[in-house]
Amino acid sequence: MDELRSALEEHMNQMADLVDKLSVELRSGLRPAYENFIGFFHAIDWKEPWLMSLLGFHLVLLIVTIISRKNTNFQMFLFLLSLAGVYLAERLNGILRDNWRNFATQNYFDPQGVFLSVLWSGPLLVIALIILINTLFSLCYLIVRWKRADLRHRARLSRNKQD
Numbered sequence: 442m443d444e445l446r447s448a449l450e451e452h453m454n455q456m457a458d459l460v461d462k463l464s465v466e467l468r469s470g471l472r473p474a475y476e477n478f479i480g481f482f483h484a485i486d487w488k489e490p491w492l493m494s495l496l497g498f499h500l501v502l503l504i505v506t507i508i509s510r511k512n513t514n515f516q517m518f519l520f521l522l523s524l525a526g527v528y529l530a531e532r533l534n535g536i537l538r539d540n541w542r543n544f545a546t547q548n549y550f551d552p553q554g555v556f557l558s559v560l561w562s563g564p565l566l567v568i569a570l571i572i573l574i575n576t577l578f579s580l581c582y583l584i585v586r587w588k589r590a591d592l593r594h595r596a597r598l599s600r601n602k603q604d
Contacts, residue, residue: 481559491544492560499564506568510575520572523565530554530562 485492502519509515534557538550549556 485549486546489545495560499568502568503564503571506571511579513576513579516572516576520569520576523569523572526565527562527569530557533557533561 487493502523506516506519509519531554534550534554537557538548538552541548541550
């Protein structure tokens with residue numbers, strides 16, 4: 442019994458050490474990510490007209506998505522439109538990288554496309570996710586309605602057979 446207790450205590454000590462190491466790594470791992478985000482945020486001139494227009498476009502698209510949540514066909518159109526925007530982001534980044542002097546004060550469009558991924562594809566993916574979740578809720582609601590109608594129909598049939 443003492444051997445079992447000592448083995449259990451040793452195992453618990455190993456688990457506690459692993460949890461401590463993991464928590465230290467997580468705490469140190471989030472700080473550089475936070476600092477990179479703050480540096481990215483401060484490197485952008487948010488008063489540029491094209492950036493304000495881009496943010497306005499995403500805001501309008503989000504509002505249209507929320508307002509049209511009951512219109513499934515229009516939602517699917519918006520879903521495909523947003524995914525097409527994400528799909529074409531690489532080409533758009535190349536075009537904007539070549540022509541940035543025409544509309545921006547600095548070149549935000551790196552070859553990897555980080556800036557466009559964050560400010561173009563990210564919001565479009567969030568909107569697509571909202572549409573997807575809304576569609577799943579709508580489908581669940583339709584399944585419940587269909588099953589209730591089916592149960593009512595079966596109840597009517599069984600009443601008719603009894604009469």
